[in-house]
Amino acid sequence: MKKIDINKYKTDFMQKIAFDFKQWMSPAIRDYYALFLKTTHYKRAHLLAWIKEYSVLENGRSVKVAQQPIQVSSEARELFLCLQAKIGEEVHVGEWLTITQDRVDQFANVTGDHQWLHNDVERAQKESPFKTTIAHGFLTLSLLPYLTDSVNPERSSYANAKMTVNYGLNKVRFPYPVKTGSVIRAHSRLIKVSPIKRGLEIEKEISVEIHGTRRPGCVAVSVVRVYF
Incomplete structure (x- = not known):
């Protein structure tokens, strides 16, 4: 089996497990689970924004990338x-x-x-x-x-x-x-x-x-x- 096919199989399998798991949950637990995923996504978005804003050097130090400031009234x-x-x-x-x-x-x-x-x-x-x-x-x-x-x-x-x-x-x-x-x-x-x-x-x-x-x-x- 090609590597790309294996990756696709893994993705489909994990998606099926997640779907079956959500169906097994009670409505109340499903809402808490959705809230957990939403909070995780929100924190991940902020992390990605931080990564875009900073550049990591070879020695491990992080330096903020210089950006043109936006002039506002x-x-x-x-x-x-x-x-x-x-x-x-x-x-x-x-x-x-x-x-x-x-x-x-x-x-x-x-x-x-x-x-x-x-x-x-x-x-x-x-x-x-x-x-x-x-x-x-x-x-x-x-x-x-x-x-x-x-x-x-x-x-x-x-x-x-x-x-x-x-x-x-x-x-x-x-x-x-x-x-x-x-x-x-x-x-x-x-x-x-x-x-x-x-x-x-x-x-x-x-x-x-x-x-x-x-x-x-x-x-x-x-x-x-x-x-x-």
Whole structure:
């Protein structure tokens, strides 16, 4: 057997063991296991960032690699220092929002996704394990700007900014379905802030809480760029 085939066999075998192990776990243990993996990944990411920032010499000493400093405005610097002190903290909890069938149907009309799990109330009551229709995962995701007050001009988090841009998402998961009629709200936790040219890049982990349900309907890392 070729070496590359052996490596592939080992990888597939380990992935199967990990999958079987997770299936054996109870839901509570599985959540703790996921949290453990998430924390490990977070620390590994910081280690990789440190490795990129430092160069190791032959004698074992590490020396920081010289980088061109990023020039930021006084407004950006003030916001950066303020946010740095809040890394890891929950910085926002939104208002509750009821997910109605009408909202789900409108989203289906816009996207063309009319799967019966979302729009056929009678069939969902008979055949769905949830005994009701559920919101599209992307509907929940699309509501994040509203749930986090990002589109509310009266509650702007960056009032002095010239422009705020949605730069994307680093990771999105839908741990539990949002049933039609559910009430949801978003919790935002600040996880990273970095200087960029003419502004800051801000990362927040957003978790969508479902009232009366332990597991969230959506967890996403949002990346926003603020320009001054």
